[in-house]
Each structure stands twice: as structure tokens, then as C-alpha cells.
Amino acid sequence: MKKRFYLKVFVYFLCISFLLLTSSFHHVMAEAKDMDRPIGEMFSKGEVKFEVKENVWKRVEPSNFPIFKGVKVKTERGEALIRLTNETHIELKPNTLLTFDQASRVDLFNGSINFRVKPDAEINFKVGHLSIASSRPLQASKGPSASPLATEETIGSISIHSSGAVTVKSLQGPLSILDQSRVVIAALSSKDSVTVPSMTVKSAPKAMVAQAGGSGSGMGGTEESDNTIYWVIGGVLAAGAAGVGIWALAKSGGDDDDFFFCRP
Numbered sequence: 703m704k705k706r707f708y709l710k711v712f713v714y715f716l717c718i719s720f721l722l723l724t725s726s727f728h729h730v731m732a733e734a735k736d737m738d739r740p741i742g743e744m745f746s747k748g749e750v751k752f753e754v755k756e757n758v759w760k761r762v763e764p765s766n767f768p769i770f771k772g773v774k775v776k777t778e779r780g781e782a783l784i785r786l787t788n789e790t791h792i793e794l795k796p797n798t799l800l801t802f803d804q805a806s807r808v809d810l811f812n813g814s815i816n817f818r819v820k821p822d823a824e825i826n827f828k829v830g831h832l833s834i835a836s837s838r839p840l841q842a843s844k845g846p847s848a849s850p851l852a853t854e855e856t857i858g859s860i861s862i863h864s865s866g867a868v869t870v871k872s873l874q875g876p877l878s879i880l881d882q883s884r885v886v887i888a889a890l891s892s893k894d895s896v897t898v899p900s901m902t903v904k905s906a907p908k909a910m911v912a913q914a915g916g917s918g919s920g921m922g923g924t925e926e927s928d929n930t931i932y933w934v935i936g937g938v939l940a941a942g943a944a945g946v947g948i949w950a951l952a953k954s955g956g957d958d959d960d961f962f963f964c965r966p
Contacts, residue, residue: 740768741787741805748780748796774801777813788823792816803828814861819875821853827860829868830903834860837878837889858890866900 744750744767751759752767753774762775762782769775769784776799784792786805794800798813808815809828819825819836826835836856856875862868870879872890879888879898888896 738770740770741802742769742785742790743767744769744775744782744784746777746780746782749778750780750782750794751776751778769802771802771805774799776800786823786825788825789820790823790825791818810860810862812862814859816859817857819856821855829860829862830866831882831905832868832887832898832903833880833882833884834858834870835878835880837876863897863900866903867897868900868903869895869897871895 744762745765746762746767747764750762752762753776754760759776769786775782775784775794777794777796779796781796782794784794786792788806792808793816795814795816798815799811800813800815801809801811803809806824807826807828815827817827826833828834854875856877857873858875858877859871859873860868861871870877870888870890872892872894874892876892877890877894878886879890879896880886881902887902888898890896
């Protein structure tokens with residue numbers, strides 16, 4: 703009797719573990735589907751290409767082209783307009799190379815872009831060790847004379863020169879330029895511009911700041927794919943162990959009614 707009791711407890715534990723793994727697996731799969739969704743679309747003219755795999759490029763058709771996280775785009779003798787799902791518009795000039803390392807971050811490697819960012823959109827542009835983003839000052843005053851938060855779009859441009867220097871222009875709205883330590887090295891207001899020398903763009907800060915989470919390089923992300931595989935393997939193992947336990951208990955003469963709690 704005692705042996706059967708312990709066996710029932712073991713099977714009950716396996717069933718609960720399997721149910722928990724199944725619910726977690728559905729959550730992971732939902733996140734994986736979200737990662738497969740495009741973050742925007744691109745309209746192009748002229749010679750524009752995207753990277754199929756490392757150092758292998760394919761020409762983009764003139765019609766709208768879906769943009770996914772990790773995709774790398776280059777304009778040679780063409781131009782392109784990218785519209786993200788957060789209504790951010792990015793215009794690529796000829797001979798421009800960029801990638802969407804994350805849904806809210808654009809890595810610019812070469813060329814020039816114009817951008818238009820909505821007030822509530824979060825996006826920053828990375829050039830070398832620099833980050834360029836719109837800055838919205840907080841209003842601390844509670845009185846009726848307090849000015850409302852800015853609601854206008856941020857419009858500007860970024861150009862990388864052949865020397866490696868970077869020119870940032872703000873046509874409308876404030877912009878902040880930060881180094882890799884998140885220290886502001888320049889703040890621009892409307893109609894301002896600044897050229898950052900190549901040494902500042904390329905030089906890494908003395909104190910490196912660790913970043914939480916992995917960067918989504920590649921379409922879909924390696925780390926997330928590995929986690930999904932681990933959940934699948936764990937679920938299969940749990941199901942197999944539960945099946946073995948149920949078979950063993952059935953062999954010991956248990957009634958079928960004892961296993962109703964294992965049903966979903």
C-alpha cells in the first residue's frame with residue numbers, strides 16, 4: 703500500500719509539472735510569433751539590396767518590402783523610404799548601409815538618412831559608439847502656467863562623412879547625442895547641427911557598461927530560439943516520464959479513476 707501511495711504522489715507531481723511546462727511553452731511560442739512579425743515596410747527606387755545571409759545580397763523589388771528585426775539594407779544607386787510600425791519614417795540616401803538591430807534601434811554604418819519620429823515613439827540611431835535620440839524634458843511644475851509637454855514630431859538627419867565624422871542636424875525638436883556610457887556629449891535644439899569627429903565616434907568609453915539582455919542580431923534571435931528548443935525538450939521529457947509513471951501504476955493494479963486529475 704505504501705509503495706502504491708508513493709507512486710501516486712510521483713505521478714501527480716509529473717502531471718502538474720507537465721501542465722506547467724505546457725503553459726510556459728505556449729507563452730514562449732507566442733513570443734516567438736511576435737518576433738517573426740515585421741516591424742515596418744520599405745518602399746524603394748533604384749538599386750536597393752538586402753542581406754539574405756552574411757555577405758550575400760539580393761535586390762529589393764520596387765514594391766513594398768517587409769522589414770524584420772535584424773535585416774540589413776543598403777542603397778547603392780537607389781533610395782528608400784522605411785515606415786516602421788510606430789510611424790517613424792526613415793529616408794535612406796544613396797550609398798547608405800543600416801540594420802535594425804532591435805525594433806527600436808537603427809544601426810547606421812554608412813551614408814545619410816533623414817528621419818521623422820512621432821512624439822510618443824521610442825527609437826534611437828546608433829553610429830559607432832554614439833546614440834542619437836529625441837529628448838523630451840519633463841515638466842516638474844504643477845501650476846496652471848506650466849507649459850505642456852512637446853507634442854510635435856522630431857525631424858532631423860544623420861550623415862557619415864568619408865573621414866568617419868558624423869553630422870547630426872535637428873530641423874524640428876530636441877536631439878541628444880550620447881556615448882556608450884549614456885553620457886550626453888551634445889544636445890541640439892531645433893535648427894541646430896553638430897559634427898562629431900571620427901575619433902569620438904570610434905573611441906570606446908573607458909568604463910564599459912553591461913547591457914541587460916541580448917541583442918537581436920539575425921532574424922528571429924538565436925537566444926530566443928534556443929530557449930524555445932529547451933522548452934520543447936523539457937515538455938517531451940516530462941510527458942515521457944509521466945507516461946512511464948502511469949504505466950507503472952497501472953501495472954501495480956491501480957484503478958482508472960485515480961488518474962482523472964491528470965486530464966487537462
